[in-house]
Structure formats: C-alpha cells, structure tokens
C-alpha cells in the first residue's frame with residue numbers, strides 16, 4: 001500500500017495547525033504559485049494589514065484587456081519601476097529604490113512597454129515627463145517589484161490598490177499573498193534538499209559525481225560536481241560557477257565563463273579533488289531573457305553594468321548565500337576559492353566559510369570580451 005511520509009517541516013506544521021491544514025499551501029508554496037501566475041500574465045493580490053491590499057500585474061506580461069481592467073480599478077493605479085530604471089527615465093524616485101509612475105489617461109500597452117523595456121530608449125528617448133507619486137506607503141509596491149524580479153521578468157509592475165483584498169482575490173480566483181509574511185520569506189535563505197547523486201565521468205575530471213539539490217521554494221535546481229573524494233577536514237579546491245548558457249554551452253566569445261568552467265574542472269581533475277557548484281543564476285541572477293536584453297543594449301554601445309541599470313537591475317542580482325549553504329551541506333567549511341571576484345570571497349567569509357586562498361582563474365580572454373572583462377575590473381572590482 002502506498003504510504004505517505006510527511007517531511008520534517010510538514011510534520012511541524014501538522015502539529016502546529018492541526019491535521020487538515022497541511023493540505024493547504026503554505027507561504028512558500030503560495031509564493032511559487034504567485035511567480036508562475038506573474039510569468040503567465042495573471043494578476044496576484046497582496047494583502048496588507050487590515051482590509052487593504054493591492055493587485056499587481058507584471059508590465060512585461062500584461063495583456064491589453066488586463067491592463068485596462070487594472071487602470072479601471074482605481075485612480076491610484078500606477079506603474080512601478082526600480083530606482084535604476086527611473087534614473088534612465090529621468091523620473092524622480094521619491095521612494096528611494098522604486099518610483100511609482102501614475103498611468104496616463106487611456107493608458108496603452110505600448111506606453112507601458114516603452115517605460116518598462118529599454119530596448120527602444122535610444123529611438124524614443126523622451127518618454128516622460130513623469131510626475132512620480134510621493135508620500136504614502138510604498139511597501140506593497142516594493143514587494144510587487146521584488147516578486148516580478150523573482151519571476152525573472154523586467155522589473156516593472158502595474159499596481160492598483162484594492163479594498164477588501166482577500167475577498168477581491170477569492171472572487172476573481174487570484175492567488176493572494178499576505179505581504180508581511182511574503183517579504184520575510186523572500187528575504188530568507190532558500191532551503192535546499194539533496195535529491196540524488198551519481199557518477200558522471202568527465203573528460204577533464206574522470207572521477208566525478210554530480211549531486212542535484214532542489215530548493216524548497218520551487219525555484220530552479222542547483223548542481224554540485226564533486227571531483228574525487230575531497231577530505232572534509234581540509235580546505236577544498238572550490239569554484240562557485242553561475243550558469244551561463246551562452247558561454248558554458250554555446251562557446252560564446254562575449255564572456256569568459258566557458259573557459260573558466262573548463263579550467264576549473266581541469267585543475268580539479270589534475271589535483272584529483274575539488275568541488276564545483278553550478279548555480280542556476282543565469283545572467284548574474286536576472287535570467288536568460290533579461291541577459292539577452294542586456295546584450296542587445298550592449299550592441300547599442302552600453303557596457304555590461306550600464307545595460308543592467310537601464311533594464312532596472314543592480315549590477316549583480318545573485319544571492320551567494322546559496323553557494324555557502326551548498327558547501328556546508330556538502331560538508332566543506334574551508335575552501336581554496338577559484339575566482340577573480342572579491343565579492344564572492346567576502347560573501348563566503350560572511351557565511352562562515354573559511355577562504356584560505358584565492359586561486360585566480362584567468363582564462364578565455366578574447367578580442368570580443370576584452371571590454372567586458374575591463375568593465376568588470378573597473379566597475380565591479382574584479383581582479384585582473
């Protein structure tokens with residue numbers, strides 16, 4: 001007979017809330033559901049304290065019909081952009097890290113797209129002037145931007161205030177998220193479960209095993225490649241490698257990722273021991289579609305950092321706590337870290353990983369990536 005065994009945290013919930021409740025989604029499940037809705041262009045409701053709340057709809061996936069409905073919900077419906085995007089748009093970010101832009105009368109999808117998406121900035125530089133909203137509580141707007149970022153869309157979102165938010169969500173069949181709990185959960189470190197490991201002999205490191213880890217929050221899996229059997233009580237040769245589909249797989253000449261990946265595996269293979277974390281944080285955490293948007297801006301003359309900013313992102317949106325957590329899960333607390341990025345070293349140290357040595361990884365310079373590497377050195381502090 002099939003038997004269902006409740007996992008640790010589920011058992012806890014069972015004890016906390018009583019048997020039937022475990023069938024309902026918890027806040028982590030609701031956030032995963034919300035990310036999927038947002039990607040599909042379905043609105044999501046944020047419930048605040050009291051009856052009030054807000055409905056959000058990602059700018060990138062908003063259909064004309066839903067955009068019109070959002071505009072009709074309230075005279076205070078606005079398009080929220082990040083402070084970075086606001087700089088390019090010359091809009092005042094009174095809320096600091098975000099700006100709330102009122103929708104024009106008879107708002108059109110092309111207006112929303114032009115504000116959110118920088119691809120036509122040079123063709124149509126003057127999109128404003130914008131009279132950004134000031135005062136009032138912008139916390140739901142800020143959370144809405146974070147959710148859209150987590151959905152790996154352009155960081156821009158239409159937000160409409162609603163009264164009786166819970167009721168509004170249930171009447172419209174929309175996912176409803178308690179704002180405060182959502183913000184706390186999103187800021188917390190993702191918990192990972194080991195799924196399976198198996199031997200995968202590699203050209204550069206024949207004695208290798210691949211471990212698959214799955215985050216509890218329904219986001220992408222991450223991989224650990226263990227070469228040999230590194231002793232857990234000594235510093236291990238380690239690399240935290242962020243996914244780069246174009247460099248790792250296609251052999252793109254625009255970056256140095258592919259050669260770095262192979263050089264790291266080769267050194268681990270020749271030393272007979274090492275651990276390579278393959279973190280699914282494509283495009284420094286903005287996703288492949290946004291990275292390609294950044295590349296398209298680079299084709300227009302912007303560098304890698306400027307392109308991220310024009311899109312509305314910070315230079316680097318990665319969460320390196322993940323790398324430290326994986327190392328600890330694998331039993332390693334001291335590393336010889338293969339990197340040119342001091343931020344990775346700082347973050348590992350802050351997460352209680354002892355970085356006993358930095359092992360430089362200088363490979364893959366091409367005429368096509370020379371400017372990219374120089375920008376990383378000048379603006380992001382990479383060591384040349």
Ligand SMILES: Nc1nc2c(ncn2[C@@H]2O[C@H](COP(=O)(O)OP(=O)(O)OP(=O)(O)O)[C@@H](O)[C@H]2O)c(=O)[nH]1
Pocket residue numbers: 240241242243244245255257260281282283284285286291294295304308338339340341344382
């Ligand atoms: N947004 C953006 N991401 C890029 C661009 N070029 C490469 N990437 C991404 O940058 C990341 C590079 O990752 P890593 O090589 O691990 O990191 P790093 O910060 O360069 O540090 P080290 O290689 O360890 O020195 C990958 O996720 C790539 O997909 C770009 O122009 N824009």
Ligand SMILES: [Zn+2]
Pocket residue numbers: 244246247248255256257258
């Ligand atoms: Zn790359």
